[in-house]
Amino acid sequence: MRTKWRTLHSLLLATAILLCVSSPAFSTDELPSPFCSKLTTGQYQAGFETIEKFDHSRVFRDKYDYDGNPREGETARPMQICVWYPAVAGPDALSMVYGEYAFPAPTDSRFYPFVTALQAREIGFLAAPFRGNRTLVLDMMNLPVAAVKNAGRAEGSFPLIIYHPDAGGSFAENAAMCEALASNGFIVATSHTFGTTDIPVMANQRDLETIIRDREFVYGVMRDYPNVDLTKVGLIGTGLGGLSAMLMQMRNTDIEAVAVLDGSDAYKEGVELAKSSTSFDISRMDVPSLHMYVSDHESLDLSLLDSLVYSERFTLGFTGRNRFHFSQYATAVTHFTDTTGELFQSASEFYDAVCGGVTEFFDIFLKGADLSATIFADFAPEKYPQFGEVTYEASDRQTPPPTEAQFVEMIQENKIDRAVEIYEALKESRPCL
Numbered sequence: 001m002r003t004k005w006r007t008l009h010s011l012l013l014a015t016a017i018l019l020c021v022s023s024p025a026f027s028t029d030e031l032p033s034p035f036c037s038k039l040t041t042g043q044y045q046a047g048f049e050t051i052e053k054f055d056h057s058r059v060f061r062d063k064y065d066y067d068g069n070p071r072e073g074e075t076a077r078p079m080q081i082c083v084w085y086p087a088v089a090g091p092d093a094l095s096m097v098y099g100e101y102a103f104p105a106p107t108d109s110r111f112y113p114f115v116t117a118l119q120a121r122e123i124g125f126l127a128a129p130f131r132g133n134r135t136l137v138l139d140m141m142n143l144p145v146a147a148v149k150n151a152g153r154a155e156g157s158f159p160l161i162i163y164h165p166d167a168g169g170s171f172a173e174n175a176a177m178c179e180a181l182a183s184n185g186f187i188v189a190t191s192h193t194f195g196t197t198d199i200p201v202m203a204n205q206r207d208l209e210t211i212i213r214d215r216e217f218v219y220g221v222m223r224d225y226p227n228v229d230l231t232k233v234g235l236i237g238t239g240l241g242g243l244s245a246m247l248m249q250m251r252n253t254d255i256e257a258v259a260v261l262d263g264s265d266a267y268k269e270g271v272e273l274a275k276s277s278t279s280f281d282i283s284r285m286d287v288p289s290l291h292m293y294v295s296d297h298e299s300l301d302l303s304l305l306d307s308l309v310y311s312e313r314f315t316l317g318f319t320g321r322n323r324f325h326f327s328q329y330a331t332a333v334t335h336f337t338d339t340t341g342e343l344f345q346s347a348s349e350f351y352d353a354v355c356g357g358v359t360e361f362f363d364i365f366l367k368g369a370d371l372s373a374t375i376f377a378d379f380a381p382e383k384y385p386q387f388g389e390v391t392y393e394a395s396d397r398q399t400p401p402p403t404e405a406q407f408v409e410m411i412q413e414n415k416i417d418r419a420v421e422i423y424e425a426l427k428e429s430r431p432c433l
Contacts, residue, residue: 042184047087047151048096052108053079055217058210060197078114080106081218082171083189083225084182086158087151096149098332099141101172117199118192122170129324129333136336143332146179156185159232159366160222162215163190164248166239166323167201173327174238174261177355184359185367189222191215193241203240203269205277211244212279216252232256232366236358238326240264243274250284257365259290259358261326266293268301275304283400286310288365292354294321295391310400314361314376319389325350349386 054076061075082104103119106112123137130136163178165171171190178188195201196210215235222228234257237245242263249255264270274280285308293300295317305315324330331351334344353375360376363369371377375384379392402410402422410419 041146041180044086044154044183044185045089045093045151046147046179046182047085047089047153048147048149048179049083049085050104050106051081051083051221052106052111053081053217053221055079058213074110077214078111079191079214079217079221080104080111080115081189081191081221083187083222084147084175084178085187085227086154086156086182086185087148088154089148089151093148093151096145096147097141098143098145098172098175100149101145101175102141102170118170118194121199122172125169126329129329130336139336140332143335145175146183147175153226156227157229158185158187158227159234159362160219160225160228160230161186161188161234161236161362161366162218162222162245162248163188164211164215164235164237164241164245165190165193166241166327167193167203167207167211168239169327169329173329174236176328176331176351177236177358180355181359181362184363186362187222187225187228188236189218189225191218201240203264203273205273208240208244208247208273208277209279211240212248212251215244215248219252219254230254234258234362234366236261237263239323240270243270246285246289247274247277247279249287250281251279253284255287257288257290257362258285259361261292261354261358262294262321262323263291265304266291266302267297267299269299271301271304282307283310283403286397286400288312288361288397289314290358290361291315292326292357293317294323295319309395309398311395312397313393313395315391315393315395316357316387317391318387321350321388326354327351346388350388353384353386 054074056076058077059075060077061071063075064070102122103115106115123134126137126140127134161181163171163174165173171192178190181188191214193201193211193214195207201207201211219233223230233254235245235249235255236259237243238261242260243265245258245260246263246265249258265274289308289311291305291313293315296319305313324333325347328351330347331344334347357375360369360374364371364374364376376394379394381387381390381392384390407419407422410416
């Protein structure tokens with residue numbers, strides 16, 4: 001197995017670093033960044049590193065095989081944590097290429113088979129938009145990215161954002177956005193999305209809970225990471241990861257803001273999955289949230305978003321888009337498939353606007369930036385033609401009722417008058433109580 005990995009990995013890195021396959025299908029001089037985000041880059045260089053740990057509270061591989069023979073190697077759940085951070089790099093620093101995201105070479109050799117399996121999934125995933133042309137997939141591995149691996153850290157204390165990827169793609173589906181956030185003074189951490197006992201992910205409660213626990217594990221590790229400001233923590237999620245981000249916030253009051261990009265929470269199947277989760281509690285979703293979705297999707301269901309009355313919500317519904325447009329994949333693919341440049345320009349401008357909106361959202365709610373200087377102030381579609389046809393809505397939050405624990409705490413602290421005041425107010429506004 002190790003020999004097989006070495007062959008495939010060597011091929012990809014040779015492709016990425018030495019550009020030894022057929023000549024690239026584009027020139028890197030054409031645009032400042034093949035993955036865009038040129039509108040959202042900040043004062044820092046984006047650094048990138050990986051951390052490997054095993055979560056020994058969970059088993060990923062059974063200790064014994066079917067015949068009762070003990071398995072070799074580690075059985076605990078492998079957790080490769082990928083981190084973008086504000087960095088200071090010299091003018092001669094070499095930026096990475098996408099191939100280093102497709103295979104983030106682990107420092108712990110026990111992770112090689114795991115990361116290799118994820119690399120194979122990424123290549124298979126990318127084969128679809130490239131119409132099965134594996135040469136173009138390998139060409140994509142040549143694409144330069146903005147991050148510098150293991151670059152020196154910038155001084156200061158920075159908010160933490162934990163990224164929740166979708167189920168089918170790579171953690172790097174929005175690496176350009178994570179790089180942009182790091183350059184703007186955020187530390188962004190994520191981990192691979194994979195199933196409870198296998199690489200594929202199922203849209204069921206078991207795997208959804210596993211995904212949430214994975215990101216909670218990441219959060220636990222990042223609490224000891226250099227330069228993290230633990231008073232300012234946010235989440236980003238796409239697809240099924242958007243759902244897991246919301247549920248993680250509902251059970252972690254340390255989270256201060258959540259951004260969901262075309263999350264499953266806006267579509268029928270995801271709404272049903274969320275509401276059947278034991279972590280689902282609308283009253284706990286009481287932090288600012290940003291939601292972007294496809295308004296003409298056949299399974300659109302905004303009932304869950306509409307129910308989040310205790311969150312200060314900003315929602316943007318787009319027509320004529322799909323899940324790819326909320327990642328860097330659409331932008332990258334059009335380098336190779338669009339000969340006129342028009343399709344690339346459209347995908348590029350849209351993705352840049354998405355990255356800009358996400359950055360401004362966290363600037364406001366994690367850094368305290370002025371709301372009036374962002375796209376969320378007096379939003380008008382004509383001001384942002386790169387979004388195309390868009391529906392925008394901003395909703396103020398309602399004050400949530402106290403939890404059972406908070407109500408008991410008031411009584412224990414002899415705040416009886418306050419408890420009675422809240423109860424009477426709730427009884428008036430909700431006669432069913």
